[in-house]
Amino acid sequence: MTTRRAAYEARQRRRANLLAGGSTAVVLVLLIVLVPLAPGWEGVQASFFNAEIFARTFPDLLSAFLINIAIFAWSVPLIAALGLAIALARGARAPVLFPLRIFGAIYVDLFRGIPVVLLVYLVGFGIPGLGLPRPWNSPYIWGTVALVLTYSAYVAEVLRSGIESIHESQRNAAVCLGLSERDTMRYVVLPQAIRRVVPANMNMLVALQKDVALLSFIGPVEILRQAGIFKSLLANFTPYVAAAVIFLCVTVPATRYADYLMNRDRNART
Amino acid sequence: MKTILTATLLTLSASGAFAAGHCAAGKTLTEGTLTIATGNPAYYPWVIDDAPEAKQGFEAAVAYAIAGEMGFADDAVTWVRTSFDEAIQPGAKNFDLNMQQFSITADRDRVVDFSAPYYTAPQAVMTTVETVDAGAKPTMESLKAMKWGVVASTTALPVVTETIKPTQSPLVYDDNANITAAMQAGQIDAALFDLPTALFTAAVLMDNGVVLGQFDPSAAESPDQFGALMPEGSALKECVDEALAALTASGELAAIEAEWLQAAVGVPLIK
Numbered sequence: 001m002t003t004r005r006a007a008y009e010a011r012q013r014r015r016a017n018l019l020a021g022g023s024t025a026v027v028l029v030l031l032i033v034l035v036p037l038a039p040g041w042e043g044v045q046a047s048f049f050n051a052e053i054f055a056r057t058f059p060d061l062l063s064a065f066l067i068n069i070a071i072f073a074w075s076v077p078l079i080a081a082l083g084l085a086i087a088l089a090r091g092a093r094a095p096v097l098f099p100l101r102i103f104g105a106i107y108v109d110l111f112r113g114i115p116v117v118l119l120v121y122l123v124g125f126g127i128p129g130l131g132l133p134r135p136w137n138s139p140y141i142w143g144t145v146a147l148v149l150t151y152s153a154y155v156a157e158v159l160r161s162g163i164e165s166i167h168e169s170q171r172n173a174a175v176c177l178g179l180s181e182r183d184t185m186r187y188v189v190l191p192q193a194i195r196r197v198v199p200a201n202m203n204m205l206v207a208l209q210k211d212v213a214l215l216s217f218i219g220p221v222e223i224l225r226q227a228g229i230f231k232s233l234l235a236n237f238t239p240y241v242a243a244a245v246i247f248l249c250v251t252v253p254a255t256r257y258a259d260y261l262m263n264r265d266r267n268a269r270t
Numbered sequence: 271m272k273t274i275l276t277a278t279l280l281t282l283s284a285s286g287a288f289a290a291g292h293c294a295a296g297k298t299l300t301e302g303t304l305t306i307a308t309g310n311p312a313y314y315p316w317v318i319d320d321a322p323e324a325k326q327g328f329e330a331a332v333a334y335a336i337a338g339e340m341g342f343a344d345d346a347v348t349w350v351r352t353s354f355d356e357a358i359q360p361g362a363k364n365f366d367l368n369m370q371q372f373s374i375t376a377d378r379d380r381v382v383d384f385s386a387p388y389y390t391a392p393q394a395v396m397t398t399v400e401t402v403d404a405g406a407k408p409t410m411e412s413l414k415a416m417k418w419g420v421v422a423s424t425t426a427l428p429v430v431t432e433t434i435k436p437t438q439s440p441l442v443y444d445d446n447a448n449i450t451a452a453m454q455a456g457q458i459d460a461a462l463f464d465l466p467t468a469l470f471t472a473a474v475l476m477d478n479g480v481v482l483g484q485f486d487p488s489a490a491e492s493p494d495q496f497g498a499l500m501p502e503g504s505a506l507k508e509c510v511d512e513a514l515a516a517l518t519a520s521g522e523l524a525a526i527e528a529e530w531l532q533a534a535v536g537v538p539l540i541k
Contacts, residue, residue, distance in 0.1 A: 043360035047381070125448075128455035137456050139441065219441030219452055225422060229442060232423040235358040235378040 046236075053238040057230045061239060064226035065246050071144060071212045071222070076205070078148045083155030088185070090156065091163050104156070111153035116211055119146040124218035143215035151208055158200045162193035195265060202258035206251050223247075292341045293509035298366045304342045306333050307365035310351035313446070314470050315530050316371060322349045328466070328530035329369045332388050335522055336367070336498070339513035354423045357499055358382055366506055368499040371464065373425040375492075382502050385510040387495035388523060391464035393429055394484040394537060396472050401459045408483030408540045410434065417441070419449050419458035425494055426462040429485075434462075450475045464494060466531050483540040 002010075035041060089097075090104035111119070123146040128137030135141075166189045174184040216225035223243050230239035299305050308329065311320045318326035325334050325344070337347045350365055357368045358381055371391070374384045395413065397406055406412050418440035420426040430440050441458055443449050449461045450471065463471060465484050472479030487493040500507055517523040 040361060047358075047360035121451075125451040125455050125457075128457055129451070132456070134456065139452070139457055216442070217444060217448065219419065219443060219457060221439070221442050225442050228422050229427055231358075232354060233375065233377060233425070233428070235381040237359075 048237045048241055050236055050238040053230075053234055053236050054242050057227070057234075057239045058242050060230075061223055061226055061242050061246060064221060065223040065243075067220060067222040068209070068212045071140070071147075071215060071220075072209055075144055075147050075151070075208065075212070078144070079151045079155055079208070082148060082152035083159055086152060086156035087159035087163060090160055093181070108153045108156055111149045112157065114150070116146070116150050116214055117217065119150055120214050120217055122146070123149070124215070139215065139219040143218055143220065147208065147211065147215070151204065151211075155201065155204055158197050158204065159193065161200075162197035163189055165196055166192050198265075199258060199262055202255065206255060209251060209254075210247065293512060294340045294342070294506060297505040297509065299364070300348075303346045303348050304337045304340065305348045305350060305364070305366045306337070307350045307352040307357070307368040307370070308333075309370040310353065312351075312370065313467065314474070315466050328389070328526060329371070331526045331530060332517075332523065333367070333369055335517055335526060336388075336510060336513045339516050340509055363501045366500070366504075367510065369496075371467075371496050372499045373494045374497040375425060383500040383504045383507050384497035385500065385507065386514045387497050388514055389496045389527065389531075390487050391466070391494045391496060392484040392487040393426065393462055393494060394465040394468035395460050395482040395540065396453075396463055396468040396476075397460040397480055397482045398453060398476070399478040399480055402480055402482065406459070406482060408538045410540065413460070413540070416459040417457070419443055419452050419461045421445060421449060421461075421463075424463075430462055433485075446471050446475065450479075453479075465537065469537075481537050483538045486539050 036045075038044075086104050086107055089100045090108070092098075092100050092104075120143055124139050124142045127142050127145075128139075170188055170192070171184055174188040179187065213222060213224040216222050216228075221229070223246060224240075227239035227243040231237055294304070295301075306322070308317055308322050312322060312327075312329070313320075314327065316327050316329040318324065318330070322330040322333065325331055334344060334347060338344070352365060352368060352370075354370075357363070357365075357370075357372070358378070367385070369388075372378075372384070373391075374387060378384070395408070397416070401416070406416065413434050414436050416436060417438050418430050418434070418436050420430055420440055420442055422442045422444060427440065427442065430436065441452065443452060446463070446467065449458070452458050453461065453476065460482065461468075461471075465481075468481050468484075472481050498510060500510070514523070
């Protein structure tokens with residue numbers, strides 16, 4: 001049984017969908033028709049969208065991507081733990097813990113301010129250069145350390161903003177219930193704060209996922225390096241496009257999943 | 271007599287003219303000048319002190335010899351700098367010739383044009399005194415056991431993975447400086463370069479560098495040959511090849527090689 005209002009809304013929705021579909025189709029057609037008309041298109045196509053080279057390099061790129069996934073996978077828990085520790089250190093309220101707050105502030109300033117590439121070089125070549133024996137001088141270990149240092153500084157700031165966004169009344173309520181400072185943080189503030197900063201942290205994950213490629217500067221042959229090797233051997237940029245496709249296959253679903261989580265969370269609260 | 275000649279040359283080049291009907295006429299980016307690109311920075315012994323205008327260094331000398339053969343006076347040669355990627359990108363190029371130890375390969379040749387080779391580079395193994403003391407020898411067996419590093423934009427990686435076939439997968443770096451850093455950090459044992467680069471890196475960039483041995487280029491299936499890179503379909507290619515043929519025939523190319531790349535003797539061959 002449709003009311004007049006429901007029927008009207010359905011009509012409006014159809015109209016909106018038609019308009020959106022139509023304008024998208026026009027843009028696509030213009031892109032597909034106009035871009036190849038550009039005088040250099042053939043050259044660009046041969047250099048960036050070469051189907052034969054794409055097919056030839058794709059399997060190797062895919063297996064190199066496993067290294068990215070591995071580095072990413074072992075970095076994330078380390079970043080989460082260290083980021084949380086730094087955020088808590090910066091948020092420590094007891095006067096005695098003032099040195100901890102100073103340390104947290106300096107840590108964040110330092111590692112958020114240094115370009116990741118520099119840190120990767122400095123830690124990846126510098127610390128092993130002090131004379132560590134194998135396998136402790138591995139670029140995988142020290143490259144990961146560099147990523148963890150940088151990203152934990154970012155994540156600490158994100159978490160701190162989440163913690164500070166929790167209204168003071170929540171803490172007061174927890175105190176009234178007899179919870180200790182520690183339990184207040186653990187059971188009242190953090191669960192709400194972390195949930196609130198999921199989108200920002202999801203951004204961090206996507207960024208980290210791409211920055212893992214910076215480790216290639218100190219030796220590991222991950223996907224971007226493998227693409228670079230193919231680029232140089234074949235004098236063609238298509239392998240980079242193939243690498244981008246692989247990256248997108250991971251990052252797009254990840255962001256959509258985060259959107260879904262957030263929507264579900266919002267719907268549950270309203 | 272000499273001054274008159276120089277004066278004539280100067281006027282000729284100042285007016286940007288050379289013998290009519292010369293093969294390079296109308297084929298360069300700027301009429302009357304030859305624009306040559308090199309790396310940024312350009313390394314010894316290819317270009318000395320990163321100053322190709324000074325004609326010092328093997329590639330700088332070859333560049334001026336080619337230019338001279340094509341009818342360009344020395345001051346009609348302009349230098350630009352490009353990266354490897356700029357040299358192979360699909361758009362318009364800012365150079366007539368690009369000389370920075372580009373190895374000629376069939377795959378690359380499909381995208382850009384190469385001149386005839388001006389140098390055949392033996393591949394050489396650079397390592398450290400410590401690795402040699404630990405028992406490294408110029409034999410395939412010994413090389414297989416090493417941890418390798420190579421520069422990504424060179425043809426060294428296929429040589430390592432297909433000829434040496436080391437037991438551990440090689441690490442790959444952007445440039446020679448990073449290889450040196452990794453070697454000093456003990457992350458790699460050995461690196462593969464062309465011989466002149468290996469000699470320079472071992473002697474100048476490293477404190478404890480040694481060139482362990484070289485691969486016999488005449489024994490290699492596809493020896494590493496350097497050619498000047500030109501945009502695909504360059505009208506200049508024929509002209510450059512002619513100049514290189516003339517330089518080879520007259521022995522001038524060999525003389526330039528002997529002048530700048532002579533220290534190569536005494537490096538053992540890898541068995």
